[in-house]
Amino acid sequence: MFSTPFVLSFALLLSLPLLFLFAPRFLPPKHVQISLPDELDDLALFRRATLSSSSSLLLNHHHHHHYHAVSRLGTTNPKPKIAFLFLTNTDLHFAPLWELFFQGHKPLFNIYIHADPSAKLTIPPGSVFENRFIAARKTERASPTLISAARRLLATALLDDPLNSYFAIISQHCIPLHSFQFAYRTLLSSPQISTESPPELTQFNYPTSFIEILSGEPQLWDRYTARGENVMLPEVSFERFRVGSQFFVLARRHALLVIKDRRLWRKFRLPCLNTQSCYPEEHYFPTLLSMEDPNGCSHYTLTRVNWTDSFDGHPHVYHPPEISLNLIHELRVSNSTYSYLFARKFSPDCLKPLLDLASGMGNLVSFLRIGN
Ligand SMILES: *[C@@H]1O[C@H](CO)[C@@H](O)[C@H](O)[C@H]1NC(C)=O
Numbered sequence: 001m002f003s004t005p006f007v008l009s010f011a012l013l014l015s016l017p018l019l020f021l022f023a024p025r026f027l028p029p030k031h032v033q034i035s036l037p038d039e040l041d042d043l044a045l046f047r048r049a050t051l052s053s054s055s056s057l058l059l060n061h062h063h064h065h066h067y068h069a070v071s072r073l074g075t076t077n078p079k080p081k082i083a084f085l086f087l088t089n090t091d092l093h094f095a096p097l098w099e100l101f102f103q104g105h106k107p108l109f110n111i112y113i114h115a116d117p118s119a120k121l122t123i124p125p126g127s128v129f130e131n132r133f134i135a136a137r138k139t140e141r142a143s144p145t146l147i148s149a150a151r152r153l154l155a156t157a158l159l160d161d162p163l164n165s166y167f168a169i170i171s172q173h174c175i176p177l178h179s180f181q182f183a184y185r186t187l188l189s190s191p192q193i194s195t196e197s198p199p200e201l202t203q204f205n206y207p208t209s210f211i212e213i214l215s216g217e218p219q220l221w222d223r224y225t226a227r228g229e230n231v232m233l234p235e236v237s238f239e240r241f242r243v244g245s246q247f248f249v250l251a252r253r254h255a256l257l258v259i260k261d262r263r264l265w266r267k268f269r270l271p272c273l274n275t276q277s278c279y280p281e282e283h284y285f286p287t288l289l290s291m292e293d294p295n296g297c298s299h300y301t302l303t304r305v306n307w308t309d310s311f312d313g314h315p316h317v318y319h320p321p322e323i324s325l326n327l328i329h330e331l332r333v334s335n336s337t338y339s340y341l342f343a344r345k346f347s348p349d350c351l352k353p354l355l356d357l358a359s360g361m362g363n364l365v366s367f368l369r370i371g372n
Pocket residue numbers: 306307308309316330331
């Protein structure tokens with residue numbers, strides 16, 4: 001007969017490989033998982049937004065006149081709008097600054113807020129942010145939940161107003177660097193597409209999405225294999241994998257393209273095994289758009305960020321002593337055709353000095369004033 005200790009150690013030995021095989025499944029998931037009901041809810045929303053956009057394209061063909069800067073009938077056509085998509089898991093620290101930015105431009109913008117359910121937001125009555133919340137779910141770093149949240153914002157804005165023509169993702173740490181008028185002119189004077197433009201014209205008269213699309217970055221391979229080796233194939237080969245900032249401005253047709261996507265999402269929604277190299281939202285959008293319409297994208301972002309001395313994936317955070325009109329002017333300067341419109345990241349206590357500058361404290365001219 002076998003002695004009990006022998007049986008025990010034999011059983012232990014046998015179970016070792018099994019343990020390795022099943023261990024990942026026994027351990028509780030470290031990060032938020034996207035449940036099937038949530039996924040189906042999102043799909044239904046994306047489908048509604050896609051359908052309504054294609055039907056408004058067919059039925060209201062004449063609506064598309066508004067894409068022309070000047071109409072033969074004058075200015076009776078409603079003007080295109082910018083949808084500002086606030087993605088946050090805290091209070092909107094710079095809401096009063098954004099209020100100043102939006103002041104007096106009501107017909108030209110819409111606001112949508114995706115706030116993590118754990119966020120405690122204080123929205124004063126009468127604020128432009130009042131009642132602008134969309135159905136939101138939990139978001140977490142190093143998980144695909146930030147992609148889902150951005151897509152939910154895009155879909156809701158597409159569905160809500162056919163005049164929404166540009167879609168800007170903004171975080172609670174972002175501030176405006178120019179007046180609304182300046183931002184509007186920048187986006188709406190960038191080349192527009194029209195369904196009536198002859199094809200040879202649209203080739204040059206392309207609408208532009210402002211999204212950073214980079215390849216050949218140092219940590220790209222680790223990012224590519226963060227969900228396991230080869231799992232991205234065949235949809236996304238390493239050669240086509242891109243990185244860029246999650247803070248972008250998309251033209252309407254690109255917003256539609258993003259919410260219609262199923263193929264790449266199936267891959268990017270896979271949970272990360274290597275959470276150190278996992279930032280799905282920095283890859284999904286640039287990869288998808290560079291595959292589908294590389295020439296329709298700027299490849300750079302309009303949101304300035306300072307990566308000098310970055311730590312743990314976080315960029316430089318500006319603090320009150322650094323805030324000055326000079327800093328605002330410095331942050332606007334870009335190497336592209338367009339000046340930066342937004343900047344991040346700012347600590348919440350920068351609100352006071354920024355408000356002082358924006359309200360034209362002393363004899364300084366407000367950096368948010370018309371013409372700035
Ligand atoms: C960027 O951040 C560094 C510190 O990390 C700071 O010294 C530098 O002035 C910042 N650059 C700009 C343009 O604000």
